[in-house]
Amino acid sequence: MINIINKTILLLLLCLVINAYTAEIYIPKITALSGTEVKIPLLVDRINNLAGIKISINYDHNLLKFNKVIKSENTASLMHIVNSKTLGNIIVVMAGAKGVPIFNDKIMDVYFTVTDNLNKTKTTTLEVTELQLMNDSKVDIPYKLNNLSISIESSKEMKKVYEKNRKKIKAAKTPNQLLILGFKFEKINKELAIESYNEILTRFPESDLIVKAIDRISILENKIDKFTSKKIISSEKKIACSYQVGDEVSFNGVYLLADTATIYGNILNLNSQCTKIYVQVSKILSVFGTRVEQARHNKQQLKSGDFIWIGINEID
Secondary structure, three states: OHHHHHHHHHHHHHHHHHHOOOEEEEOOOOEEEOOOEEEEEEEEEEEEEEEEEEEEEEOOOOOEEEEEEEEOOOOOOOEEEEEOOOOOEEEEEEEEEEEEEEEEEEEEEEEEEEOOOOOOOEEEEOEEEEEEEEOOOOOEOOEEEOOOEEEEEOHHHHHHHHHHHHHHHHHOOOHHHHHHHHHHHHOOOHHHHHHHHHHHHHHOOOOOOHHHHHHHHHHHHOOOOOOOOOEEEEOOOOEEEEEEOOOEEEEEEEEOOOEEEEEEEEEEEEOOOOOEEEEEEEEEEEOOOOEOOEEEEOOEEEEOOOEEEEEHHHEO
8 A cells, every 4th residue: 555655656746847847948049131031940948748839029120020920840730820910029829639749849930031221230139028838738838938039140241241251262372271261161151162162173273172172062062962873953943964973075175276176084073053064184186086285175275184164065
């Protein structure tokens, strides 16, 4: 009898511990650009049984214009109502007969348009004025609020920074400097990083860092699937390229004064639109099929081992 009582007490204590868990509500670190739409996910670290939520959020309507609320996959089964009639405030209510578990994931996404009339970076905070979480037994779930701040960067200021960084790329004097800039820009601007690596290909085609630059470009553009095929596919235009890294191609050249030559080479890289390829010259043949040392293509003098970007339409 005593054992049964002890087990019952332990079970009740365990239930109290589980129910006493405090859910943490927060948003991730977000940097929005003025003049653009920003998606703000409302996250929770852990809720075992969420059947209802009511949240009232105040926002700075001078910086943000409310657009919409979209439920997450976790809360798709809950019905929801959004009230945004009051400028600077939104109220979201969700409810369902059966609670859903959420672990380190989204409750909902809130979309705003950021004002474009901004000259410097600002930080704004979403103020939660009311929040109620409930399980399907209609018991309130304790919670705490964490970070609800958003950093908003001026597009004008960002443009100045972008142009300043582009000047750094143009001013770089060695392929190693460009590689270091590329690594740095990967953390802040993918386009600048790709531009840095492309400068290595264009200005220093004989550098030992060519392979590294090509590898970084491929990773950043996410165009080459190393585990299946090396065929390049444009994710934006959905165009499959008929060429791939490693293919041998040939294109016309001129040697001596006006004699025709055929320049052969292997593809080392392709641009994302599949309109240009980066080729390393392997051999040059005259119109009679004999090897020649050099030939010109579009005013660029080439010899075996040289590198060149050419258009797809220039390939024989």
